[in-house]
Amino acid sequence: MPKTSEVKQLVNVGIVAAFATLSFIGTLVIRIPIPATGGYFNLGDTFVMIAALLYGPLIGGLVGLIGPALADAVGYPQFILATAIVKGVEGALVGVIGSRSKGTSMVQPVIALAVGIAIIVLGYFVFEAFVYPLLGKTIPFFKVTTFEAALGELVPNLMQGIISALIAFGIWRVFGGRTKR
């Protein structure tokens, strides 16, 4: 007889693998460049947000940490650090707020997705305006953005967050608001 706890743990690993892979593919295939910074717009966030809403902060955080960072490794390695931290935190916080919603109440998921959008916008801004220029002084690899370029990416990142959140909310509604955890 299989041990229930072990099966549960393996199911969780499988869920993380599934959403991280989907997020990786969503980030990799749909890449619309942002001229100001050399970054790009993508829909990988949708899978981070929906994983967090459906399965909670741990799975959401892990999906955010693994999937989009893997995609950045292919073509945009300088953004791996920012992506792993920003999306990891995004997944965890969306999960903390959104996964506790009662029944099919929409209030908490909407707040959670709004927080997710704010983390994407502010997180990347902090990294691109302050952290990368600072790191770039000693490591040329990180010399990719400036404060002005980071300002230029605020609107595209906001759009990316809103569209990803809209799709994630639609998916959450399709799945009946919540799944068994």
Next chain:
Amino acid sequence: MNWKLKFILLFILSLPAFAGYPVVLLDSELIAGLTYGWVSYLFLVHAVILSINGRQFYANILAVVALISIPVVFVGGSISYLIFLLGLGYESGQSAYSPHYLSICITMLTVIPLALSLIGAVPFQRFEHKLLQNKAGVSKIEKSMLMFLRVFNHIVYFVIPNILETIREEGHYRRWMEGGLRLSSEPLGARKIWAVKSKILTLIKDMIQLAVESICASIQYIPLWAVEISQLPEKKRNKGEDYAEDIGS
């Protein structure tokens, strides 16, 4: 070549892409946006990949690189050109953004083949087979790894090709493009704004449908695989752990 040796060689080769050195030392420009350092590094990377992976693998990698980088570089260039034409930026014209896209292009042409070769060097299928055949048992970490690999392979080789086939069969691309062409010929006004809004909503609905289909197809076998993998024999622990467990009970 042994896969571990291949992996180490590719890993060492990828270090300049991450650290910047010694590529940045040759910073004189061939043309604006292309430095001698990056061009030399690009040729070195491609020569090594071709020699250690063979022609067929190299040809496949080139196809994937083209598929990913061409839209990014050319769409980026086109967006920048539109910004310039509309007078929203890049006052000095194409010289303001062309070098940027050339450097992105050269980075992608170098980094994507490296990343794909690194992934391709690891024999994931052999790992899975080896773990399943292992008579000495499988540890918990190995079971988790097995689960991760199985799900990853299932999505990459079955789910995504099926979704792409669905998009093609149901004519999603044609529908999106046709709408776009009709809209661009209309003058700006309330009707056009309404049409743009409904087009965006249709696009989002299609995206939701495709995402739901891919999620369902991706997670449907996970419970079954979890039971199957959990039934693999546990790796025998050392005597110390058994003794500690006996004392505990």
